[in-house]
Structure formats: C-alpha cells, structure tokens
C-alpha cells in the first residue's frame with residue numbers, strides 16, 4: 001500500500017542522519033544575516049533560493065556552494081543553540097520522535113569561540129528543544145576530514161566528556177574522496193575501546209572501498225550513505241551479513257550527483273536484498289526537504305510501499321545510538337502509535353490512501 005499526506009506526516013518517525021548546519025531555517029538565516037551583511041534579497045522567503053539546492057542540482061560542488069553563502073554566520077554559540085532548538089521544533093512538527101543531530105564543532109570555532117563552547121551550546125539547544133517539543137535527541141560529534149589533527153583530538157575529547165550528557169556517538173565527516181580514513185584509525189580505535197558508538201560517512205563521494213575501510217579499520221557500527229556498495233556484490237553481501245545499518249539519504253544523493261535521478265537510487269534494491277536500510281534527511285534546509293518528503297519519494301519514485309517504510313523506521317530505532325532503555329521505550333511508543341494511525345487509515349479506505 002502507498003500512503004501519502006496527511007497520515008504520512010502524522011506517523012512517528014526516527015531520523016539518524018541529520019546535519020545541524022544543513023538544517024537551519026531560512027527565516028533564521030535571514031534574521032541572523034540581515035544586520036551583518038548586505039543580502040541579495042529583501043525577505044526570508046526570497047532567501048530560499050540562495051540556501052536551497054535547486055531541483056536541477058546534480059553536483060556536489062553546486063550543493064556545497066549553498067553552504068558557503070551562510071556558513072560564516074553560524075560561528076557563534078548563541079546561533080548554534082538557537083538552530084538546535086528550532087530543529088527540534090521542525091522535526092517534531094512531522095512527528096520525528098527521535099533525532100540524532102550531527103555537527104562538527106571545529107567548523108564553528110574562531111576568535112574566542114572554542115569547540116567546547118559550540119558543543120555546550122548545541123547540547124543546551126537540543127535539551128530545551130526536547131523538553132518543549134516532545135522529541136528525544138542525541139548529538140553526534142563529527143570529526144572532520146581535512147582539518148588539523150589537533151582539532152580531531154579535541155572533538156574526540158569532548159565526545160568522551162559529554163557522552164552521558166547528550167552526545168551519543170562520533171561520525172567522520174568531510175571530503176571522503178580526498179581524505180581517506182587511514183589517519184583516523186587510532187582515534188576510532190580509542191572510541192571503540194571507550195564503547196562510544198561510531199558512524200562513518202563513506203561510500204558516497206568515494207567508492208565501496210571507503211565503506212570497507214570504515215567497517216574494517218574505523219569500527220563503524222553504521223555507515224552514513226554507503227550507497228556505493230552496489231559497486232561490489234561480494235562486499236554488499238558482507239555488509240548484509242554484518243547487519244551494518246545504512247543511513248540512506250536519497251534526495252541528498254541525487255542532488256550531489258551520486259545518482260542521476262530517484263529512479264536510479266538503489267534504496268529499494270538494498271532493502272529487498274535484506275540490508276538494514278534506514279531513511280534519513282541529511283540536510284533538511286539545503287535539500288529543501290523533510291523526512292516526510294523522503295518517505296513519500298521512496299514510495300512514489302523507488303517502488304517501495306508504506307509497509308517497507310515502516311519496517312525501515314524500525315531499523316532506525318534498532319540502529320539508534322541511544323541507551324537501551326530509551327530505545328525500548330521509544331520502540332514501544334512508536335509501534336503503538338503507528339498501529340493506531342494505520343488502523344485508522346485502513347478503516348477509512350480507500351479515501352485516505
């Protein structure tokens with residue numbers, strides 16, 4: 001069965017791969033930037049075309065250029081707290097019940113602002129947002145490829161320090177095609193020894209070998225994207241056997257040109273082959289999407305049904321980095337609410353479908 005708005009929006013959801021800096025409200029950017037620079041537009045609505053990748057976007061360069069426009073204005077703890085709080089509200093408005101928010105604190109430092117200021121601010125924003133909007137959150141700290149090793153060490157130190165206070169894991173982000181994971185082995189070995197969960201961006205800009213590196217040498221428990229494992233059937237089977245969840249973000253993959261259109265995306269193939277597929281947003285504002293949109297697109301363009309999507313939502317809960325008790329409660333709550341909504345949809349058939 002296919003299911004679209006409004007019931008689709010109402011269903012309880014989990015998003016494990018969401019970048020804070022790519023999910024800032026355009027109206028907030030307008031608000032922050034209007035007194036600091038000469039903007040190319042007069043209203044928040046007009047800002048969208050400068051922040052959002054156009055529907056024709058099929059290149060990583062064009063996609064990343066969108067960040068250039070506003071990135072310098074995020075370098076402030078106050079701004080980061082605000083956008084973390086607002087992200088909770090936005091996610092909650094489409095009934096995301098659990099959200100893992102990732103960010104690289106080293107990218108927001110400068111002047112007197114150090115990584116810890118940014119981490120504390122984001123955790124504060126998430127904590128207030130969770131309280132006010134009935135959503136559970138966890139922060140993932142991104143160690144960033146292409147930056148100075150002292151930055152990696154500091155991000156790692158903060159992850160260890162805040163692991164029980166809002167941080168739930170580490171990620172390795174940045175340009176995987178230019179900076180291999182080789183240099184990060186020791187750091188992720190330490191995370192593994194400290195029992196801190198790890199996800200690694202791999203198999204998107206770089207090939208399947210980067211996913212192999214992530215699972216074999218960087219102790220990845222999940223893979224951010226990982227879509228290019230389609231290039232090697234044997235390795236794909238290994239990822240399946242290892243039950244490694246893939247954080248799939250289909251619109252992002254299309255906009256950055258990994259696949260030329262939704263219909264070429266392997267999400268349905270992966271799912272049918274039994275891989276642990278999860279559906280996520282990546283960059284809500286820059287992609288101009290939300291999770292409801294991604295749930296709709298996989299049904300409309302990739303041949304999947306709502307039952308498949310709900311199954312993937314369960315995969316997301318299972319793969320979440322939160323503690324076991326939170327996970328158990330979340331699972332019960334989401335299953336119960338999903339059942340209630342789906343029963344209502346069935347009772348209304350066929351109009352609601």
Ligand SMILES: [Zn+2]
Nearest residue numbers: 019201224282
């Ligand atoms: Zn990402």
